[in-house]
Amino acid sequence: MRTAVIRFPGTNREKDAVVALERACGRKPEIIWHKESGLPAVDLILLPGGFAFGDYLRAGAMAAQSPIMQAVRQAAERGVPVIGICNGFQVLTEAGLLPGALMRNAGLRFVCRDVHLRVESDRSPFTEGYRLGQVVRVPVAHHDGNYFADEATLDRLEGEGRVAFRYVAGPGEPESRANPNGSRRDIAGILSENRRILGMMPHPEDATDPLQGGTDGCGLFDSMARALA
């Protein structure tokens, strides 16, 4: 499986993504600079975390206008799966490839800790390796992860089973600790209409090795490797 990881100025989680993809696919991803206007033939595109363009104006706003995003959009239209993690999710919403927006965390603080996610859809190349309802533990690290969409959009996402992950309380945790950022309906990740684009704020790539404190993120990378092999 050939994969591409897009790098913008200010991206800083691309190496974590490269390691996780290589572990799952057995092949090193190509790192593509944002100024490129074309993509090699790949089976998956990953937009990693970081602070593209310093989050100036709005997180992801500048990156969404980068030359490479035209190629990403065209690939997505052909059905090439695209996953945006953290800043990558922000870029995908700013580019209009996913609905809604990521706003400043409700608590105004940067949140860096493990969260628990319930798998809300196992019908996608990203999540089919998980059990529906399975709870996984992965880290978040963001300042602007507060998912917002209007009620009609949220109802539609839920009705079409496009909420991929929802924040839930971990074992022994109070409910109030579940949602780290104020996201509407505790949404942590959503799918596109054709279920080939996933955006999520948490970092599954940072839960793929016991040394990182957990391996619950492997399910996502193994899902993609199996679905797209």
Added chain:
Amino acid sequence: MKARVHVTLKNGVLDPQGKAIQHALGALGFSGVDDVRQGKYIELDLAESDPDKARAAVEEMCRKLLANTVIENYSVEVED
């Protein structure tokens, strides 16, 4: 010609920064501040001298980049 753009959060979109400012004002003894909404102000220097064309161009800039119309409204003033 100068253009001024105000970008504000839509009604119904929670503004935690506005809330924090409101609380800080209350803590400083400014009473009677019922709500605070924070936005952005962007000033543009344009080569265009026709106000209508300038306004049309800036509105396009707002739709494409300066505002995220999922969560924000924008207003454009063009200096005559």
